[in-house]
Amino acid sequence: GAVVSQHPSWVICKSGTSVKIECRSLDFQATTMFWYRQFPKQSLMLMATSNEGSKATYEQGVEKDKFLINHASLTLSTLTVTSAHPEDSSFYICSATWGSSGRSGNEQFFGPGTRLTVL
């Protein structure tokens, strides 16, 4: 199957700093990428849907200014957690597909996740 990578795989930062997480589709062009966060022993919570070249669509309750998403190319989307606080500590996972959001019927390919710990 297609490969999606995330970088970094884990990061520890101080409270108040910003952290950028990259999601790359390595062997296909991802027209749509999804960002999720997952707390221990819980399910994935969709944060936002990102289509290449347009603004991300955020889920209700997700702060746009805190979680900045940029999908500037067909192979790269970034999530920046701005002014991170301990409650932002979580497992962040991206996924990518080559179909349009909501209509692809295509398989989602998931990255391995990034574990963020904010001290």
Added chain:
Amino acid sequence: SQQGEEDPQALSIQEGENATMNCSYKTSINNLQWYRQNSGRGLVHLILIRSNEREKHSGRLRVTLDTSKKSSSLLITASRAADTASYFCATEPNMRFGAGTRLTVKP
């Protein structure tokens, strides 16, 4: 917000037994996908079933979909210890995940 609800939340069986997990959802879907996640890892796609399909097989996996009841089931036959993981369903559009079932297969 979550779309699906899986049950049971946790399931413990012996190696060789079959494991059945269920997923219910609330709104209309284009398709439903099942994933597995090993602890602390990313998700692995298992199977996709479209809204006009009722059953699908892949190896030891069997998935059913009942759109009238807005539910799906995942059956793993002849389970192995390596099947120990969390299993999630996700519905398209929107790709929202259910709470997941934590499956433990004892050797």
